[in-house]
Amino acid sequence: MRKLGRILRKSTRIASRIIGGEAVIVLPAEGYVFALNTTATSIWKAIDGRKTIEDIISAVVQKYDVREKKAREDVRRFLKDLQRKKIVFLK
Numbered sequence: 001m002r003k004l005g006r007i008l009r010k011s012t013r014i015a016s017r018i019i020g021g022e023a024v025i026v027l028p029a030e031g032y033v034f035a036l037n038t039t040a041t042s043i044w045k046a047i048d049g050r051k052t053i054e055d056i057i058s059a060v061v062q063k064y065d066v067r068e069k070k071a072r073e074d075v076r077r078f079l080k081d082l083q084r085k086k087i088v089f090l091k
Contacts, residue, residue, distance in 0.1 A: 004054040007091040008047045008079065014087055016044070025087060032085075039064060043078060047088055053079060 010016070015026045023036040023044045036044055042063060046056045053075070060071045082088040 003090070004057070005052050007049065007052055008056075008088045009049045009091045010047055011087055011089060018045075027085070027087070034087075040078060043075060049091065 013027065013029060015028065017024050018041065021041065022038060023041040025034040025036065025044070026032070027034075039060070043056055043060065046059055051059075056079075057068070057072050057075045060066065060075055061068050064071070066074075079088065083090070
């Protein structure tokens with residue numbers, strides 16, 4: 001649970017834009033492009049170098065009709081995927 005109090009930061013190796021309300025993330029060196037859905041875009045926008053993982057989970061629970069347990073699992077899984085791809089890092 002300690003990790004939920006940690007803050008994430010976006011990699012400087014990526015480029016991202018919000019297009020039509022959805023985030024597009026580009027990893028130029030790897031040649032990858034990711035398009036995020038609306039929920040993932042909300043999470044992406046929340047990764048601002050100030051909010052903790054817990055803050056992000058709470059925002060998802062408030063914004064969407066989802067139970068806290070489900071939001072916690074889904075957000076953590078998504079953030080771990082971003083970390084694995086080196087798109088975000090724990091601060």
